[in-house]
Structure formats: structure tokens, C-alpha cells
Amino acid sequence: MLILDHLWIILALPLLGAAINGLLGKNFRKPIVNAVGIGSVSVAFLSVAELVREFMRLSAGQIPWVKSYFTWITAGQFKVDFALQVDQLTIVMLFVVTFVSLLVHIYSTGYMAHEEGYYRFFSYLNLFVFFMLTLVLAANVVLMFVGWEGVGLCSYLLIGFWFLKPSAISAGKKAFITTRIGDFGFTVGILLLFWTFKSVDFRTIFAQTLHMQPEAFAPAGVLTLICLLLFTGAIGKSAQLPLYVWLPDAMEGPTPVSALIHAATMVTAGVYMVARMNPLFSRAPFAMFIVALVGALTAFYAATIGLVQTDIKKVLAYSTVSQLGYMFLGLGVGSYAAGVFHLMTHAFFKGLLFLAAGSVIHAMGGDQEMPHMGGLRNKIPVTFWTMLIATFAIAGIPGFAGFFSKDEILEAAHSAPHASTLLWLLGLVGAGLTSFYMFRLVFLTFFGEPRYDEHKVHVHESPKSMTVPLILLAILSTVGGWVAAPHLVNGPDYFSNFLSPVFTAYPAAGAIVNEGAAPESASMVLLHALTGWPVIIALLGLLVAWWFYIKSPETPKKFAQSLRGPYTLILHKYYADELYNAAIIQPLLWVSTNVLWHVVDEGLIDGTVNGVARVARESGAELREIQSGNARSYASWVVIGAVGVTLLMLGLWGMGR
Amino acid sequence: MNLVPISYYLVLSAILFGLGIVAFVFKRNIITIFMAIELMLNAVNLAFVAFARAHNQLDGLVFVFFVIVVAAAEAAVGLAIVITVYQNRRTLNIEQINLLKF
Numbered sequence: 001m002l003i004l005d006h007l008w009i010i011l012a013l014p015l016l017g018a019a020i021n022g023l024l025g026k027n028f029r030k031p032i033v034n035a036v037g038i039g040s041v042s043v044a045f046l047s048v049a050e051l052v053r054e055f056m057r058l059s060a061g062q063i064p065w066v067k068s069y070f071t072w073i074t075a076g077q078f079k080v081d082f083a084l085q086v087d088q089l090t091i092v093m094l095f096v097v098t099f100v101s102l103l104v105h106i107y108s109t110g111y112m113a114h115e116e117g118y119y120r121f122f123s124y125l126n127l128f129v130f131f132m133l134t135l136v137l138a139a140n141v142v143l144m145f146v147g148w149e150g151v152g153l154c155s156y157l158l159i160g161f162w163f164l165k166p167s168a169i170s171a172g173k174k175a176f177i178t179t180r181i182g183d184f185g186f187t188v189g190i191l192l193l194f195w196t197f198k199s200v201d202f203r204t205i206f207a208q209t210l211h212m213q214p215e216a217f218a219p220a221g222v223l224t225l226i227c228l229l230l231f232t233g234a235i236g237k238s239a240q241l242p243l244y245v246w247l248p249d250a251m252e253g254p255t256p257v258s259a260l261i262h263a264a265t266m267v268t269a270g271v272y273m274v275a276r277m278n279p280l281f282s283r284a285p286f287a288m289f290i291v292a293l294v295g296a297l298t299a300f301y302a303a304t305i306g307l308v309q310t311d312i313k314k315v316l317a318y319s320t321v322s323q324l325g326y327m328f329l330g331l332g333v334g335s336y337a338a339g340v341f342h343l344m345t346h347a348f349f350k351g352l353l354f355l356a357a358g359s360v361i362h363a364m365g366g367d368q369e370m371p372h373m374g375g376l377r378n379k380i381p382v383t384f385w386t387m388l389i390a391t392f393a394i395a396g397i398p399g400f401a402g403f404f405s406k407d408e409i410l411e412a413a414h415s416a417p418h419a420s421t422l423l424w425l426l427g428l429v430g431a432g433l434t435s436f437y438m439f440r441l442v443f444l445t446f447f448g449e450p451r452y453d454e455h456k457v458h459v460h461e462s463p464k465s466m467t468v469p470l471i472l473l474a475i476l477s478t479v480g481g482w483v484a485a486p487h488l489v490n491g492p493d494y495f496s497n498f499l500s501p502v503f504t505a506y507p508a509a510g511a512i513v514n515e516g517a518a519p520e521s522a523s524m525v526l527l528h529a530l531t532g533w534p535v536i537i538a539l540l541g542l543l544v545a546w547w548f549y550i551k552s553p554e555t556p557k558k559f560a561q562s563l564r565g566p567y568t569l570i571l572h573k574y575y576a577d578e579l580y581n582a583a584i585i586q587p588l589l590w591v592s593t594n595v596l597w598h599v600v601d602e603g604l605i606d607g608t609v610n611g612v613a614r615v616a617r618e619s620g621a622e623l624r625e626i627q628s629g630n631a632r633s634y635a636s637w638v639v640i641g642a643v644g645v646t647l648l649m650l651g652l653w654g655m656g657r
Numbered sequence: 658m659n660l661v662p663i664s665y666y667l668v669l670s671a672i673l674f675g676l677g678i679v680a681f682v683f684k685r686n687i688i689t690i691f692m693a694i695e696l697m698l699n700a701v702n703l704a705f706v707a708f709a710r711a712h713n714q715l716d717g718l719v720f721v722f723f724v725i726v727v728a729a730a731e732a733a734v735g736l737a738i739v740i741t742v743y744q745n746r747r748t749l750n751i752e753q754i755n756l757l758k759f
Contacts, residue, residue: 628755630751630752630755631690631751631754632681632682632683632690632751635678635681635682636682639678639682
């Protein structure tokens with residue numbers, strides 16, 4: 001019971017690493033920075049492994065396991081403990097976060113080897129791991145919010161890591177401000193949560209929901225409002241419509257950061273939060289519908305933008321937005337386990353895709369444009385094979401991790417009580433687009449003739465520190481979904497069985513929790529899954545990509561010309577940035593400049609302050625004339641004053657009579 | 658005993674005080690001004706004594722002693738200042754002693 005009793009150890013390790021590297025790292029040599037950075041995270045990973053072992057021995061009654069260390073805030077009824085909590089959902093997240101973090105740390109020693117501020121990078125990464133673990137382990141909403149904001153901070157710091165590059169700085173600011181819009185909703189949601197339940201503690205809140213019936217679809221009540229507000233936070237953090245715009249820009253950060261923060265862990269915080277709050281969401285059908293709708297729309301929308309991007313990281317960024325949409329789709333139709341399952345497999349294959357893309361960029365000497373690549377297959381074989389596996393996984397080719405999770409989500413979107421054909425169709429088409437743009441990426445990068453100047457670019461395979469994490473993630477991208485494999489032949493779905501206590505602990509009549517489709521006969525299920533629409537459409541995507549980029553490379557151009565209108569629209573990302581700029585940023589800027597700055601700040605605030613000073617100065621200038629230095633005039637004033645006071649007293653006295 | 662009413666004393670005191678003020682304000686020589694101050698102090702003393710007598714109380718007399726002591730001390734310090742001023746400025750005209758002006 002070592003770790004279960006001392007959960008804080010898991011948090012303290014990365015924080016310690018961040019502090020040591022951040023405060024002292026400037027004078028360290030690289031091996032020491034590596035030892036501190038990787039050491040702290042690997043010990044944290046081992047602690048999590050030990051935690052899993054201990055957790056398995058707990059009886060059902062002891063879960064969730066809560067440890068309260070001290071009271072953090074008390075104000076009247078409002079009481080927040082520094083309390084940590086472990087349940088099945090936490091275990092999954094802890095495992096994903098620490099494992100991917102560890103691999104990214106190792107990878108970074110190779111990728112960032114020649115960068116300035118090496119120690120700073122590792123310090124930020126460790127700090128990120130600390131905040132992410134805080135978010136995941138928190139036993140109340142407020143502590144969760146601390147982690148939530150903390151990862152946002154680290155994201156900002158790491159996107160702007162190359163702070164001499166203006167685009168990186170503005171991308172960092174964009175990420176911070178855009179997510180802040182969502183966080184405002186989250187904050188109001190927390191306040192409303194406390195106002196409703198008089199507590200911020202998960203267990204206390206959820207226990208009260210037991211007595212609550214699911215709200216009507218419309219008109220909805222306070223639960224729906226809370227859920228919608230919390231989901232606003234998730235929209236910002238997990239880059240959903242309409243607040244997704246920061247994630248593609250976040251690719252300005254170093255590639256390991258994109259892999260860890262903007263693909264595998266931080267952006268999934270919103271998914272985790274919704275899953276954590278499932279007793280509330282399950283009782284708010286309208287909020288669930290919104291979650292599913294936003295998820296499905298984002299999944300489709302982002303996939304279409306991904307079709308025409310030429311920057312290898314931008315494709316992956318839009319793909320991440322799209323995949324996060326799938327997770328929300330899964331959550332929204334009540335299939336929490338499927339959403340979290342996709343979160344896990346996505347962390348593996350998308351982390352891998354980014355790291356492999358980083359390896360490609362490394363090999364190309366920093367060039368990220370796919371039209372400059374081609375034919376890299378034989379030159380960087382490890383990168384090629386691992387990336388191919390990840391592509392199979394994300395496209396949903398049977399047998400790979402993404403197939404199982406995406407299939408579960410689409411199945412849920414099709415069969416769950418609150419599913420609808422529209423959601424399913426959006427998800428399905430999105431899956432086809434996903435398959436297409438991913439194979440497009442692979443074909444453009446690794447196949448065909450080299451389009452770069454071979455005399456200038458010396459393509460070389462990355463060092464061991466980078467390829468080993470790739471291989472490990474490739475293995476997990478393959479086998480990571482197999483825990484759910486028996487489900488296909490009507491066996492148990494180990495993953496959702498493992499998680500089910502979290503999602504069924506607070507049941508209510510009519511609440512939206514999808515515990516899996518009705519059993520069919522084994523062969524039927526297998527047939528359904530293998531030949532189902534998702535597989536067909538994934539293979540279709542592969543075929544079209546092959547046709548477009550290998551068989552006849554002229555087709556895309558002709559295609560683009562014949563569909564000039566839609567093509568330009570997608571190429572410019574639906575003009576979302578321009579639209580936001582015109583509709584929000586410019587008016588805001590105008591109001592800030594002309595009203596807040598020139599009128600309020602300069603006129604009102606400065607006017608008041610300077611006005612007070614001017615009154616004092618001018619009255620002083622007038623009054624100093626009296627200070628003649630002539631003693632007799634002073635005496636006269638004294639006399640006049642004395643006479644005045646005397647008269648006043650006589651007058652008052654007289655009135656008193 | 659009360660041959661002279663208190664109002665006589667008070668009127669005399671007021672006249673003396675008024676003369677003191679006038680002298681203080683209009684005279685230019687510091688020594689004269691100094692004497693004007695003494696005149697005012699003694700006008701006040703007279704008023705005190707008159708009241709003490711009228712009310713048959715000792716408080717006014719005690720005050721007068723204090724005033725006399727303070728006046729003596731003031732004369733000592735004041736005259737010393739006057740001498741120093743004269744040594745420095747070679748004049749006792751108050752209108753020329755205005756260095757503390759802004």
C-alpha cells in the first residue's frame with residue numbers, strides 16, 4: 001500500500017524534476033538535465049505501475065480511493081481539500097499520461113539535442129506532467145481546475161518555446177486566450193456546481209445526484225446548464241468547434257510538445273472531464289446531445305480541412321481536432337467507455353504520428369512541407385514502418401488499435417439510445433476522410449520520387465533515442481486495442497468492463513449510459529464489425545488516396561480545378577481565422593482602443609488622477625502668494641482670524657440663548 | 658471692596674490689547690514690535706487678574722504667573738535673536754527681514 005497511501009509521490013516527482021531543472025539546470029551539463037528530466041518521469045511511471053498493482057487488490061467498496069492531505073481553502077460553506085482520488089478512470093489516464101510522457105521525454109533528448117534552452121524545455125515538460133497528473137488525480141473540481149489551468153500554462157510556454165520567432169509567440173498567445181474563453185464557462189460552471197450542491201467534492205456531488213431524476217430534454221434545468229458550462233471549458237481545452245482554431249497554430253511548438261500536449265494528453269483533458277462528470281451529464285440529455293453534436297460536427301469539419309493541408313504537422317493537428325470530436329461523440333451518446341478507449345488508443349497512435357513526423361522533419365533538416373518530400377521510404381525505414389502502423393491505427397484498419405475504439409464509438413452512435421443516424425453518418429464520412437488524408441500523408445511523404453534537392457538535404461535516420469519510443473508506441477498502437485477484441489466475437493470488452501464501475505456507480509432511471517449494444521450471435525457480430533461500414537469506408541479512403549497520389553498524381557490537380565470553389569474554401573480552412581478576426585478580434589480591438597483606452601483609461605482614469613494633482617498644484621500656486629515672509633502680515637491674518645473666531649463664537653452664543 | 662466694576666478692567670484690557678495689535682502690525686522696528694507683544698501679554702494678564710478677583714478664584718492668578726514666566730523667557734530668547742539679527746543684517750527694519758519668503 002505504499003503508493004496508495006502516498007499518492008502525492010506521483011505528483012511530487014515531476015514537480016521536483018521541473019524545479020531542479022528549471023532553477024539550477026542552466027549550469028548543468030546535458031546528461032544531468034536528461035537524468036533529472038527522464039528520471040523523475042520514469043520513477044513517476046514506475047510509481048503508477050506500482051499503484052496499478054496495489055489498486056487491483058482493493059475491494060470494490062474502497063473505490064474510489066480518496067486521500068485528503070490538507071484543507072486548502074475554507075470560506076463559510078466553501079471548503080476545498082487538497083485531496084487526491086483514484087478510480088478506474090484515473091488509472092487509465094495515469095497510465096497513458098506517464099507512459100507517453102516518458103517516451104516523449106526520451107525522444108526529446110534526441111530531437112532537442114541541438115536547441116538552446118535545453119534545460120528549460122525539460123523543466124516545462126516536467127511541469128506539464130505535474131499539472132496533468134494533478135488534473136487527473138484531483139478529487140474535487142477546484143483542484144482539477146488548478147491542473148486544468150496549469151497544463152494550459154505549460155502549453156503556452158511550450159508553444160512559445162522558440163520565443164524569438166514571432167509566429168510562435170502569437171500562436172502561444174492564441175492558444176492561451178482561446179482556451180481562456182472556454183475556461184470562463186468552466187469557472188462559471190464550477191460556481192454553479194457549488195451553488196447547486198454546496199460542495200465541490202466529486203463524491204459528495206455524485207452522491208447527491210443519486211436522488212435526482214434525469215432532466216427533460218427541453219425545457220432543461222440547472223444540471224443541463226452546469227453541464228453545458230463545463231462542456232464550454234472542454235470545447236476550449238479539447239479544441240472543438242468553434243474554439244478549435246488554436247490547435248493548428250499550436251504546431252509552432254517543438255514536435256515532441258505537439259505529440260505530448262497537443263495530441264496525447266492535454267487536449268484530452270476535456271474528454272476526461274466530461275467522463276469524470278458522467279453522473280451529471282447522464283442526467284442532462286440536452287447537454288449530452290450538444291456534446292455528441294459538437295463532437296460529430298468537429299470530427300467531420302476538421303477532417304475536411306485535413307484533406308488539403310500540405311504541412312505535415314498541420315494535417316496531424318486537424319486530425320487531432322477531428323479525433324477529439326470522435327471522443328466527444330462517444331461520450332455524447334452515452335458510451336463513456338468508448339470515448340475514453342479512443343482517448344487511450346489515440347494517445348498511442350497520434351503520439352506516434354507526431355513523433356514520427358518529428359523524425360521525418362528531423363531527417364529533412366527542418367522542412368515540414370509534404371510537397372518537398374517523397375520517396376523517404378527506404379531512407380528512414382524505422383520511421384516509415386512505425387508511421388505506417390500508426391496510420392493503419394488511425395484509419396481504422398482492422399486489427400490495429402484505432403479500429404476497435406473508433407468502431408465502438410460509431411457503433412454507439414448508431415445503436416445507443418440517444419444516437420441518431422445523422423451523428424453516425426457524420427462520424428462515418430469523417431472516418432473515410434481520416435483514412436484518405438492519413439494515407440495521403442504517408443504516400444506524399446514516403447512514396448513516389450524524391451522532390452527535395454538531394455545535394456542539399458541529407459536524409460538520415462534518427463538516433464536511437466528517437467526511434468525506440470517510436471517502436472514502443474507502434475507496438476501499443478497495434479496491441480493497445482486488443483483488450484476490446486473479444487467483444488467482436490461477442491466476448492467481454494475488458495476495457496469497458498474495467499471502467500464500468502465509474503460510469504454505472506450513480507445510476508438513475510432513464511439516464512444516458514450506454515453499456516454496449518444488445519448481444520448478437522458471435523459470428524454475426526464479427527461479420528458486422530469486419531465488413532461494417534467503418535472498414536469499408538476506411539479502405540475506400542486508402543484506395544482513393546492511392547489512386548490520387550500514387551497511381552495518377554495528376555488527378556488531385558484536375559480534381560481541385562473542377563471543384564475550384566469548395567477547394568479554395570477548404571484550403572483557406574473555411575476562412576475561420578479571417579471570420580474570427582473580422583467578427584470578434586477587430587471589433588474587440590476597436591472597442592479596446594477607442595473606448596477602453598482613449599475614453600476610459602486616458603479620459604476617466606488618467607483624467608481623475610491628473611485632475612486631482614492639477615487642482616492641488618494650482619490651488620497651491622494661488623495660496624503661496626499669502627506666504628509673503630512678512631511677519632506683520634502673518635500677524636494681521638492671525639488677528640483677522642481671531643476676530644473672526646470671536647465673532648463666530650459670540651454669534652453662536654447669542655443664538656444659543 | 659468692589660468699588661470698580663469688572664467691566665472697567667476688561668475695557669482697559671481690551672484697549673491695551675488693541676493698542677498692542679496696532680503697534681505690532683504697523684510698527685517696523687523689531688524692538689517696538691517686541692514691546693507691543695509685551696503690551697498684549699500684560700493686557701491679557703490684566704483680564705485674568707480682573708476675572709480672578711471678580712470670581713474670587715485663584716486660577717486666574719496662577720495663569721498670570723505662568724504668563725509672566727513665559728514672557729520673561731520669551732524676552733530673553735527674543736532679545737538674543739534680535740541682537741543676532743542685527744549683527745547679521747545691520748538693520749532692525751522688519752520689512753527687510755524676509756528671507757523665509759518662498
